[in-house]
Amino acid sequence: MKSLKFILVPAVLFLLPRITPAGWVIQNPxxxxxxxxxxxxxxxxxxxxxxxGTIKKxxxxxxxxxxLNSGTTHGLCSIVFPGNSQTGYAVCETLIAKTTNGGTTWxxxxxxxxxxxxxxxxxxxxxxxxxxxxxxxxxKTTNSGVTWSRQTPPDSLYDLYAIHFPxxxxxxxxxxxxxxxxxxxNGGxxxxxxxxxxxxxxxxxNFPRDAQTGYAGGLGFGGGTLLKxxxxxxxxxxLTxxxxxxxxxxxxxxxxxxxxxxxxxxxLKxxxxxGTWNRQPKGTGxxxxxxxxxxxxxxxxxxxxxxxxxxxxxxKTTNGGxxxISKTPYIYSNLAxxxxxxxxxxxxxxxxxxxIAKTTNGGxxxxxxxxGTKENLNSVCFPSNAIxxxxxxxxxxxxxxxxxxxxxxxxxxxQKVQRLLRxx
Numbered sequence: 001m002k003s004l005k006f007i008l009v010p011a012v013l014f015l016l017p018r019i020t021p022a023g024w025v026i027q028n029p030x031x032x033x034x035x036x037x038x039x040x041x042x043x044x045x046x047x048x049x050x051x052x053g054t055i056k057k058x059x060x061x062x063x064x065x066x067x068l069n070s071g072t073t074h075g076l077c078s079i080v081f082p083g084n085s086q087t088g089y090a091v092c093e094t095l096i097a098k099t100t101n102g103g104t105t106w107x108x109x110x111x112x113x114x115x116x117x118x119x120x121x122x123x124x125x126x127x128x129x130x131x132x133x134x135x136x137x138x139x140k141t142t143n144s145g146v147t148w149s150r151q152t153p154p155d156s157l158y159d160l161y162a163i164h165f166p167x168x169x170x171x172x173x174x175x176x177x178x179x180x181x182x183x184x185x186n187g188g189x190x191x192x193x194x195x196x197x198x199x200x201x202x203x204x205x206n207f208p209r210d211a212q213t214g215y216a217g218g219l220g221f222g223g224g225t226l227l228k229x230x231x232x233x234x235x236x237x238x239l240t241x242x243x244x245x246x247x248x249x250x251x252x253x254x255x256x257x258x259x260x261x262x263x264x265x266x267x268l269k270x271x272x273x274x275g276t277w278n279r280q281p282k283g284t285g286x287x288x289x290x291x292x293x294x295x296x297x298x299x300x301x302x303x304x305x306x307x308x309x310x311x312x313x314x315x316k317t318t319n320g321g322x323x324x325i326s327k328t329p330y331i332y333s334n335l336a337x338x339x340x341x342x343x344x345x346x347x348x349x350x351x352x353x354x355x356i357a358k359t360t361n362g363g364x365x366x367x368x369x370x371x372g373t374k375e376n377l378n379s380v381c382f383p384s385n386a387i388x389x390x391x392x393x394x395x396x397x398x399x400x401x402x403x404x405x406x407x408x409x410x411x412x413x414x415q416k417v418q419r420l421l422r423x424x
Contacts, residue, residue: 035303035314036077040294041084047103048303048314049076049090057103062301062316063365068103082122082129089129089145091117096131098145111139111148121172123165130188132160132174140188154182154193166207166214173233175202175216183233194233200225208251208258215274217246217260224262228274239274252293252300259321261288261302269321280321288315326368341382341389350377350391 035054040046046062049055053072056065070076074093081088090097093116096109111117115134122129131139131148136156139148153160158177165172170187174180179198182191196202200219207214216227216236224241226249244263251258256273259280267280267288288304302315302324315324339348349357349366354377356369371377375393382389 034305035289036075037079037090037290038292038301038303038314039079039081039088040292040301041081042294043299046292046294046301047079047081047088049079050303051075053092055079055090055103055106061299062314063361065314069105070097071106071108072097078117078119080120080122080129082124082126085126087126087144089120089122091120091131091133093117096120096145096148109145109148111141111145113137113139113148113150118159118161119163121163121165123167123169123172128169130163130165130172132163132176134159136160136176138163138174138188138191151184151188151191153191155180161201161203161218162205164205164207164214166209166211171211173205173207173214173216175205175218177201181205181216181227181233181236194236196227196236197238198225198227202227203245203247203262204249204260206249206251206258208255213255213273215249215251215258215260217241217249217262219245224260226260226274226277239277241268241277247287247289248291250291250293250300252295252297254297257297257320259291259293259300261291261304263287267291267302267321267324280317281323339380339382339389341386346386348380348382348389350380350393352376354393356380356391 035048035050038046038048044061045059047055047057053070053074053076055068055070055076057068058065072092076090076092076097078091079088086102087100088098088103092108094113096111096117097106098109099106111131113133115137117131117133117137120129120131127144128142129145136153136158137160138151138153140151141148158180160174160176160180163172163174171185172183172188174182179196179200179202181194181196181202183194184191196216202216202218202225204217205214212232213230214233218225220241224244224246226239226241226246227236228239229236244266246260246262248261249258256271258270258274260268260277268277269280270277288302291300291302293300298320299318300321304313313326315326317324346360347358354371354373354375356371356377357366358369359366377391377393380389380391
């Protein structure tokens, strides 16, 4: 929206909770569901999962998302589709959900543990996989999840939150609470502990191209912890991360370009193998939980939740993180006006807190616009085309009572506003 103009006028806002007039259908409503994990087979087909059994699927690169019937109301915290196939797995508390038809239906496998499971990894195909969870739980299957055998970790006191087998099903790493890092070189027959140098919980582990150079991340003192090894975990160096606790690490296509996400409302990117990390512009107040770059280091997706509303968010980049676009805009803010200027495809909505969202596919999806204001917007008008438009609103004087609106313009502007409103 290149020429959106703002005029603040005296107005009375009626903040009504989600009234849907007869004959109208809500498009992509804001959902109060936390998303925990994202997985893309390719640039077009991907899945997200989270609380209350939520699983969503896109086949158009995140433009639209379809709700899948997971068959459960329990939380899902990890989802994978090994080998970009129709067969996928998701962790569901003490169970593991499996689909063989791209998520249309799901069956639930009982791996034989009473511990909560946190993460899955199928290194090569749909047959051999690992799951980790509470009290050092490590499980392995070699028959597509039909049966699971329990592995023996070096320490069963700490919960495990992530697991990664970089190049095959033999050498892998698991990380967890208390700075736990453990490694196997024989497919999980034995696991040995490694000295991480931290007692903080580690939530993520990633070895980009081999079993020697890798990263682990998690909590920190006043920020996040990010560790790096170049000798297969014999030693770990602590990299400086000031912003956040880390929940996900990914180096999509090489050992130099990588991303981390987590608390702190930021996405960090490195292009020198973790030597330096630069903040990526994101523009939303989210706790980000999972990241996926399906094909290269340019097109990627991040999922999480809004810290203030607890609602889910899906972000997408097509330029290596230079910009991120919300694929689930926070239209939970009370909306005051909508207009489709020239056709049924391109439209705008405005509302509380400077909210402006735009659709170009008839409401199938909405993208948040940068309004540059936190003022409540009450009306929107694009007089002759879908490029140049006006939004009007006002602000409250909370010292004088919430029903009073303060004009923020002179008489000349006020007269111009009145003329515009008559034209609207």
